Amino acid sequence: MPDVIMPRFGSNSGQPTTRRDGIAKVTGTATFAADNQPDRMLHAVYAPATIARGRVTALDTEAALAHPGVVAVYTPWNRPPLAGDPDAKPFMFAFRFEALQSDEVRYSNQPVAFVVAESLEAATEGARLLKPQYEAQPARVGLDGNEPFKPKGDAPFGLPRDFEHGDVAAGHAAADQALDATYETAENYHNAMESHCLVAEWKDGKLELDIPTQAVVLTRGAYAYYFGIAPGDITIRSPYLGGGFGSKAIANGPQILAIMAARELGRPVKLMFRRDQMFGPTGHRGATRQRIRIGIDGDARMTVLDHESLATTSSFDDFIEPAAYASQGLYNAGALRSAFEAVRVDTGTPGPVRAPGEASGSAALESAMDEMAEKAGIDPLDFRLRNYAETEPGTGKPYSSKALRECYAEGAKRFGWEGRPLEPRRMQDADGKLVGWGMGTALFGAPMFAAEARATLLPDGTGLIETAAADMGQGAWTALAQIGAYALGLPLDRVEFRSGHSDLPDGGVAGGSGHTATAGGALHAAGGDAVAKLAGIASADPDSPLFGTGNTGVVARDGWLVAEEDDSRRDSFADIIARNGGAAVVGTGKAARPPEDAARHAMYSHGAVFAEVKVDPELFQVRVTRMVGAFAAGRIINPRLAESQLMGGMIWGISFALHEEALFDKRTGRIVNGDFAGYHIPVNADVTGLEVLTVHEDDPYVNPIGVKGVGEIGISGSVGAIANAIWHATGTRVRRFPIRIEDLLAGA
Amino acid sequence: MNLFDYIRPASLDEALSAWEPGAAWLGGGTNLVDLMKTGAMAPGKVIDVTRLPGLDGIESLPDGSTRIGALVRNSTLAHDPDFAADFPMVAEAILSGASGQLRNAATVGGNLVQRTRCAYFQDPWSPCNRRDPGTGCAAIGGETHNHAVIGWSDRCIATNPSDFAVPLAALDAVVEVAGPSGQREIAMAAFHHLPGDTPETETALAPGELIVAIRLPAGARAFRANSRYLKVRERTSFAFALASCAASLRIEDGTIAEARFALGAVAAKPWRVAEAEAMLTAQPPGAALFSQAAERALQDAAPSGENAWKIDLARRTATRALALAAAGTPARMPALPASTFGEPAHA
Amino acid sequence: MSHAISLTVNGEARAVTLDDPRVTLLDLLRERMALPGTKKGCDRGQCGACTVLIDNRRVNACLTLAVTLDGAEVTTIEGLATGDTLHPVQAAFIDHDGFQCGYCTPGQIMSAVGLISEGHAGDDPERIREGMSGNLCRCAAYHGITEAVLDATRRMADADTASDADERASA
Incomplete structure (x- = not known):
């Protein structure tokens, strides 16, 4: 078989194609x-x-x-x-x-x-x-007074492992200034609309x-x-x-x-x-209480970042919201510790909820970073830049790519961060509302799971790509089809994509923000395989202009195989198949990250979120009036859909910061607000002035298509940014999420 | 939902004679059907009154009062240009409640008899004196975020969730009802009951009585230049009030000639205190004065659980609502969104 | 006791015999009329996923007992497009990525159609946000939804102006 140059993406971002399932979804014909x-x-x-x-x-x-x-x-x-x-x-x-x-x-x-x-x-x-x-x-309710449980990290799923790097005690001792703050987060329930x-x-x-x-x-x-x-x-x-979010x-x-x-x-x-x-058998995000201790030296460089997390799990099974993981991969602290404990309560077992651990952990961490910057008297962005990690803290591994510095710069510029007063309560709008600005760093792992796919070149010159992927709104029907079509060298409208059915090759799990990388990786490999097989046929076909191309290589482009070094030598898919028995050419592909790749590099998506809130000075109603999120997540397959995902994540951040909380009757253990009138998620009027920027990032290591993930990172960073903006507006630091009017009244 | 008999009478008389103990009137259904789904209400007979003739108009009566048929939909009333101009805070209150869809379905009569949002009332498995007399009150000692801070009793600490009822109370509206023993009128002040020892008796309606109209007296129009409804809530829209206030002033030559204000979401009825209103009369409008009046209106407030903050919030809400009213009814009513946003903090 | 009602659904006259007065319009459409485009999100009027037009007003189908609808005209998402031509609101939702999972989308679109015909929001984004707040979207596609409603409002207003102009020109 001749060498085939695998199709690569020509530019970093793909086309902002509208959703291929759009017509079905707007006409009510999409069958849920x-x-x-x-x-x-x-x-x-x-x-x-x-x-x-x-x-x-x-x-x-x-x-x-x-x-x-x-x-x-x-x-x-x-x-x-x-x-x-x-x-x-x-x-x-x-x-x-x-x-x-x-x-x-x-x-x-x-x-x-x-x-x-x-x-x-x-x-x-x-x-x-x-x-x-x-x-x-x-009933056993709440974080206090119930049976403790120390997760050992020995189960495959749901049990985080303590992590310690460097001399934590020495890090505390070496600090010129220190913060010791405790934050609480509430139980959240997924509540997909379906x-x-x-x-x-x-x-x-x-x-x-x-x-x-x-x-x-x-x-x-x-x-x-x-x-x-x-x-x-x-x-x-x-x-x-109709939405999944981990449930x-x-x-x-x-x-x-x-x-x-x-x-x-x-x-x-x-x-x-x-x-x-x-609000019961379908999982939820456990409540947490997180103690964060940060020490800094005279230059505001972190001597220690010490993050302890206590989370609820059920009385009969184990899933610990891994909040303290949020502190592991982000800041260049001299010593680093993440420790986990749990408490058993009478709820259903928690499970993964969009950004498990990262959402609640980042809420606490980014609040603590703001508090530490305030103590040090420096700008919160400057504080983060002083503690920028050039390699992964703890392991020292290089990042596969990390355009966080660019995220900070682009996001700050777009938001207009410069000139922000350090002190709180310094800004008001023309109506007398208190105005505050806050920011947070976003971090999310870039995992990859295992998936398989099939790509078929049909005799009529069109393609069929198949993998049992799941589209829960992230846009798999579209982004995966784009990857598959590109891999086959066909325009999107000449490719049929079959998905969401168990007879198809296993598309893996839509979770961990890894589905595009995983299922997309398999499609990419399958398409490459089909093209290679077709090229083999053409190269062996004396009637093909590509006969004997052998080592010179061919590329697939727009339904043609084209000799890489001579554009005039080309043969159409349909012609090659027609001359050679008329049978479809079937390619298969798998994706999984080789363990050695994972061992060599630390792989994360990054981002920076800037938020503006306005707060009524007497009534303390809060509105997030502007948010800018700048994210670096490797190659963006479809900017339109990626931005929607990121924005959705940021709005989950608004929800986590200001709205979502299952309220338990402490006597009965029953949730008293288990409906959409009581368990608030944002409505349309809560969302205004959101902007998403994606920052260019080439990642040659993360996977062959250079894709990280955008499904969850939008929450990370956003919660802290809003909490910090509320402090900046009001001078009141609320360490409990969601932040409520009564919390701000108490600080008035 | 239990099985029930459904009938749709064609006339008021037919409707009234169809009533029997355990029957429920069905208007827009936004509250009744919801509660039948949770099981908090289980009527044996549902009498659909939506086709009764003559109850869906908004009319000006010869005495200068305005009569709203009970079947007028909430959104129809709020968007009626003449009505909204005459009673801006009523329109504003309606439009700050629920959603566009619910307002299109809900009737004004139904709005006045909507049941409390107390989670324990809504849940048929919890003890509730209001729903099942004598079973106790699960809210006391429970989750009291949304509960009353004034006028509650040791039998019940629920609040009335209506936005609409709050300006109606402030404007001395009258509820016209028809029943087995004929027609009568009930003043808004007497329409909703505080729980006392009988929280199950929520309103002055006798068994078998049906609201046929709501009347705003001629004098209520005098406040049109200085009327506001302010609602503080946990989302910018589509949320029940934590505290609300309908405030209206009649200002003559820079002096308050007459003041009316009522608080919502703090009690089982819109909360109005004559002494607090009287403090405003013959005074020039001002922040300190408004704050004192608000304080007076809440003089008897006491937390019913972990909700003392609501007293403070209600006081602040009333103070602001009075300030907004003093600043004048905006040219475009209702102002939007009907949250504190889009409004100067220092009116 | 069964109840015979006649109603018009998406322009088609339907005679329905209800053997159960408890059936809501939402369940009538989904379970008994093979019109599952209208979605159930909360079944209690708290999310708007079931929004349909009854006599051209947007309402929550989940809180409407079907038995009350004798003589009513109901429009659902299935009845919005004209053949293969999407309604301007449908087209705008695609163009502005006003949805992700698509589950709340039929309700969002019907609500937007209702909102535009009510005429109170105009092309003011703040009023559109307020007017669309009865429709929850857990994917949080609100930005795209607002843009889509704004765009559709303008497109429909332009179309009206153009057809008015045509009428004047032909007069």
Whole structure:
């Protein structure tokens, strides 16, 4: 086979193509899981626990069954067996969950019964009529006074490991000035607009699922385990996800019960969580209390950065919001420590929520950096630049790329940071509102997982690219198609992209901001493979202008193979295939980061976020009036979509800083604001004056396509920037998130 | 949601005679249907009054008063140019509540009888004297972020969530009701009840009575030049008030001839104190005066839980609302957004 | 007791016999009329994902009992485009990237159509933000949504002006 020059991206940024699924999404024809309605379908509703700890002692199943339309009621006492134990953790992303395996109540809103009916209305009322009776025990709520737990970092997922570099005690001792501050963050629930849902149907012992999942192929393994069938006997269709944010890669009890009911009843079953049920079995971000100690020398260089994090986890499983990780890769402190502790409470098990660890950790770290700069009497940006890490702190590894300095410069310039008074309460607008400016650094790892893809050159000269990727809004349908088309040397409109179906090659997990790099990497390799095979055919074809190109190499461009050194020697894909048997040429590709690459370089996306807030001087209502985020995330495949992702992340930052908090009744352990009227996320009127800049960054090491990730980094940095701006406006430093009017009133 | 009988009477008489204990009137449905979904309300019979004739107009009566049919949609009223010009703070209050979609559906009559946002009331599994008399109050000792700081009792600490009701109270509106024993009128001041020992009795409506209209007296128009509704909330829009205030002044030759103000979100009814209003009369407008009046209005306030800050916030809100009213009704009403933004902090 | 109602959905007259008075317009569309474009986000009027037009006013379908709609005219996202020609609001949402996951999008678009026809927001971005605040977007595509509504408002106003001019010219 001749040498083929792998197609490379000609320019750093790709085309700002609009979304390929745009028309489907604006016309209502994009089929989300719960939009499906197979014949004879039944509706399911689960009855949620209304205590947080104890046992169910009675359920009025007679009343439920007597309700017109109710077909079946499953309880802890009659639930048919499952092949797999919901309390086992047999695979990587397995969490313990409640599928009526016992009468135990471990948290409020877990399922205690499962009702199936001919209509949604009947199922809903059937569940209400069950009126569960309980033997309740006192609920364990909050970070104080509950059973401590020291994570050991020995599980594959969810348990962070303590990290220490340098002499931390000496770092503290060497400090000329020191900060010791404690911050708290609240429980956050993912609350994708599309709640968890599925339509399950069994056909001849095989399972078909319409279900939104962030890991289309991988999740088959979970369902296979619980139902004792082979993964190959499960078909998952997940063309669109109505948001995921980390919650839709993990099996949960109600979904397992719906699949079970479909099997038992021999009819398809639809389940869609009610909004209030999204505050329970589907994961959340645990609350944290973080103590940060920073020491600086006379030049405001950090002698130590010491970050301890305490987080909530459930009483029965382990996932620790890894907040203190945020301090590991960012600032050049002489000594560095991240330490983790947890406390067990009566909630569902936390899980990954958009920027797990980074969101809450960055909120505390960037607030602390601001406080330290204030103490030192220097500009917060200057303070960060004095502590800029040229190599990864702790490991000394070079960064694969790091254009953070440019992010700081570009962001500051665009925002107009220069001339910001150091002292708070120095700026007002024409209406008398207090004005404050704050900033924060954004950091997020650039991971890569494993994925496979297939790229086919069809006889008509078009392409087909396939990988079971997940588009939860990040734009996979578009960005991955762009990568695949480029790899095949075809314009986007001559490529068909198939995705979101478990019959396709495994596109990996849409998580960790690594999906474009991973699935895109596989597509890139598959496209290259197809082109190489086609080039091999052409080179061996005496009738081809490319006959014998051999070592001179060819490139694929616009449906043609072109000799690299002689543009006039070219042959179209269709002609090559037509002359050589007319069969499609199939390429395959895999992506994964070679361990040696990971060992050589530290890989992160970076950014700098600048925020302006206005605060009413007497009423203390806060509005974020301007934000500029400048991010360096390697190659940007589609600037339009990347900017939307980054901006969405920044708005999650607004939400974390000012809005989101699940409020627990401390006596019962129940969430009292489990709906969209009480659990606030920003509305349109909360968002004004946002700007995103992407800073050019070539990264030859991170992966063959030079892509990092943009899905989560927008939150990181933004929370701290807003908190710091609020301090700058008001002079009140609030160390608890979300920051509320009453906190600012208290400081008035 | 429980099964229920649904009927849609064609006349008021038919509607009134259809009523039976356990029945509920259905207007826009934005509150009733919601509460039926949570199970906090489970009427056996739902009487759809939306097709009753003659209840959807806004009219000026010969005595100079303005009569709003109970079925007028919230958005229709707020965007009626004559109404908004005459009663700017009523329009402003309506438009600061809920969302465009909800305002298009909700009726003005329904708005006055919307139930509290107390989470424990909304959750049928929690004890609640308001929902299930005698079961206790789970809010006391619980999460009290949104609860009352004045006029509450040891039976109930819920607040009334209506924005609309607050300026109506300030303007001495009258609620016209029809019932089994004929038609009668209820003054806004008497319409909503404080919880006392009977929190289940939320309003002065007798069983089977239906709101047919709301009337604003002729004198209410006199405040049109200096009227504002101010709402402080945790989002810029689409959130219930932490504190709100409808403030209106009649200013003659630089002196306050008459003042009205009512506070929202602090009690089970719009909170109005005659003595506080009287303090403003015959005085020149001023920040110190407004602050004293606000202080007086909240003289009897006390936290019902961890919410003492709401007293302070309510005082500040009333002070600002009075200042905004003194500065004059903006040329374009309602001002927008109806949060504190887009408004001078020092009016 | 069943209830027979007649209503018009996306221009088509539909006779429906409801065997259950509890069915909301949202569930009627999604589960009984094969019109799943309208989405369920909260089912309690708190998110706007289910926004449709009833008699040309935007409302939350989740809080509207279907049985009340005898004689009503309902427009859903499926009824907005004319054949293959997108409504200007739909086109603007694509152009301005006014969505990510697309789940809240039908409600956002129907709400925008309602907002524009109400005519109170005009081309003032602050009024558009306020007017669109009944539609939550967890992906937080608000910037693009506001730009899209602004753009569509202007395009539709220009189209109106142009058609007025045409009428004058032909008169």
